[in-house]
Amino acid sequence: MRRYLPVARQHFLAALAGTSVVVKSLSAAVVLLYLLSFGLDTTYGLGVTPGYLLPPNFWVWTLLTHGLVEERAWGLAASLATLGAAGRLLEPLWGALELLVFFAVVNISVGLLGAFAYFLTYVASFHLGSLFAVRIHGGLGFLGGVLVALKQTMGDSTVLKVPQVRMKAVPMLLLLVLALLRLAALVESNVLASYGFGLLSSWVYLRFYQRHSRGRxxxxxxxxxxxxxxxxxxxxxxxxxxxxxxxxxxxxxxxxxxxxxxxxxxxxxxxxxxxxxxxxxxxxxxxxxxxxxxxxxxxxxxxxxxxxxx
Incomplete structure (x- = not known):
């Protein structure tokens, strides 16, 4: 495994070199918060805890920060790969500012929808853990958003030849995989919630609200x-x-x-x-x-x- 890390880092740095300061800054923030997580509970202060987002606490800043917080190496790798793909494939089409707006819209929506879903779970079960034991964090919500945007822009492209898988099928295939992993108790519920709400919120934004030269x-x-x-x-x-x-x-x-x-x-x-x-x-x-x-x-x-x- 160690012999592949230098190669992976080299490819990542090469991909990052052609991106804007927006992608570089977001990537640096993800790495910094991951390193801080070894000594601090970053998910508590920067991740979305449904009970603390609701009144009277109003930890609204977590809606902006939760998408940058990673605690595991695989999450760090997924977040950096997602930002790199967005920088290479979406930023040339949209521009750096629109990519930043997209990142903010998706993450804020994931935080709000996730908190609301867990609040409904609490209303149905009266289990306080649904409000205060859950931490919504990580880049899977933005990964869902990027996959939806790539379906929009290059949906007919083939990403896997055997079996043949086109880009337009990838968002729902990954959702199915995460749902199966959740049923097998291999991932936590917040992982599936983040990705699912990332898919939904990004599609709504791109379908109805994103501004461009021909309207919205x-x-x-x-x-x-x-x-x-x-x-x-x-x-x-x-x-x-x-x-x-x-x-x-x-x-x-x-x-x-x-x-x-x-x-x-x-x-x-x-x-x-x-x-x-x-x-x-x-x-x-x-x-x-x-x-x-x-x-x-x-x-x-x-x-x-x-x-x-x-």
Whole structure:
């Protein structure tokens, strides 16, 4: 194992070298807090404890810090790898500031949703451990967010050839693996909660709220909620998702889908959705970051988030 560590460190430093100060700073904070965890209980003061987030304590700063706190070596490696992947694959498309906003949105959402879920568990069981024994921390929530963003930008890319696994299937496959590990009591409940709420919050943000050159969100069909599930389940999931979306539109938590009609040409009518672009399909067929670079060269400029379905 030790002989592979220098190689892994070399690859990580090489990947980090091309990223912005945002990714470098977040990575340094993760490493620093991991080292401090050997002498201090960093999860107590910086992780989200549901009971302390609720009144009268209001430990709201933990919503920003919990995603940087790691206590185990595998968690440290996963967090650094996630930040490195985000820096290499998402930051060139979004920019450093948008990546930082995405990191903050996902982590704050994971902390709030996780605390609310454990509060409901307490209401159902009256077990105080659900409020004060749980520590929500680590980078798995942001890992879920990054995987959702990669599904949006490079979903047709193959990440495993035997058996064939495409990027668009990875988020739910990892969720299934973590659920099985939780059933086998090999991971704690906060691990599954962090990753699951990271998936959900990142999809909501990218689908409805992220700002880009063509407006907000990504209402393209390939990024619908049902596409995260196997094809046999997609009709049922899509029906339920449409009902939930209609309810959220009525309570003004989501925007109604707006279609634009281009009748400039007498022989055709073009219908487009906010957050989509006529060249989306071609770019999604170009697998991986290299495909995006070729698309950027062909269009005469950098590829923005709006240009590839987001």
């Amino acid at each position: 969100g990504d209402m393209s069909d390939h990024f619908a909620f049902a596409t995260f599930f196997p094809e046999i389940l997609q009709p049922v999931v899509g029906l339920v998702a449409n009902v939930v979306h209609s309810v959220l539109v009525k309570v003004r938590l989501c925007r109604k889908t707006v279609k634009r009609y281009d009748v400039g040409a007498p022989s055709s009518i073009t219908i487009s959705l906010p957050g989509t672009d006529p060249q989306d399909a071609e770019r999604r067929r170009a697998a991986g970051p290299e495909g995006f670079e070729r698309a950027a060269e062909a269009s005469g400029g950098p590829v923005s988030l709006a240009q590839h379905g987001g």
